[in-house]
Amino acid sequence: MSARVAPAIYGLLLSGGASRRMQRDKAQLAYGGQPQLMRAWQLLEAVTERAFVSVRAEQRDDPLRAGLPQIVDRYDAIGPAAGILSAQETHLDVAWLVIACDLPLLDEATLRTLIEARDASGDATAFTSRFDGLPEPLCALWEPSSHALLKQRVDNGSYCPRKTLILSRTTLLPAPGDALDNINTPEEFELMQRQIETAS
Template identity: 40%
Template sequence: MTIKTNKLYGLILTGGKSKRMGTDKGSLNYHGKTQVEHLYELLEGLTDKTFISCREDQANLDHLKSFPKVLDAFDDLGPSGGILSAFKQDPNASWLVLACDMPYLNRESLVHLIKNRDTNQVATCFFNGEKKWPEPLCAIYEPSSVERINHFVNLGKPCPRKVLMNSDVKILEPLQEKVLLNANTLSDLESFKKEKELSHEA
């Protein structure tokens, strides 16, 4: 059953170049399937629709081609470009934005984020305790965020973290300490797999 306050779409960001990982992060297998497929399944029943955010040259990659997409309409804006492209596709929706490099992210955390969403704020997000800032890539962006994102883009500061740090947002504590950890290197990938194996053996 979809949790609703108003129209909410999911957006899985896969447009990054993944230089440190050396491969497309969305294609990595943490949970017996590609990370894109895993996140898409996590969002099932929580959002009205879910889309993959990617560049046009990625659209027909094997691990992406079967999913509905929002193609990047803005160059060199990073995650903000993906978010703005989503609002360009449907400016009346709110968008639950997820990075594809958070292997510890779970459905329980997404339910918590949605249930505690404040539609009167620019966004609802978690506080990233490791980095000491609001986490921009596991967050719900309301239509009012477009003006704020564009403001920072025009200042030459397209980082969505700066948008959250300088806007009216609702910030939640994550349910688990590791849920927002990024996997940016092959070493991070192996560490996650080893930890998962040990938890299964325990």
């Protein structure tokens, strides 16, 4: 009997957030002269068979996003779960490597660590947060089997992807240092910009 072939891995870059605290589109924030969306996109393209940008309908023609393959949210105002579910329902039989677009310290090595630790017989593979030890849903590998519970919870009004990972068969990896630190305010952006430019 032949071994079961693991589903292909596609990449999903979540870029549909409203960025209320930042007061501007996080995807357009530039580090080292390059918009964060393109930095993240290049990481996903390097490690997955195909990659897509998750967008809200009104973002489709945004110049930064228009030139990239897109998956438009099929759900309104439910946060990151909208992008994950929309991707899963567009390509049913693949695993999704999902990353948020506000992780400026994320690197290719961190994504390859996640992929290499993948357990395709479970529902997901994720890093733990270095702050609370809980799963990080926005740099995680979501297997096709994760769709059912995420959809059920959204249908019941629970939109938290992290809670879905907690309730799923999720392989958890140690936190990858500060690679998953995100930025939410103009002050955090300025600090991160200085940190990246000093390091480069």
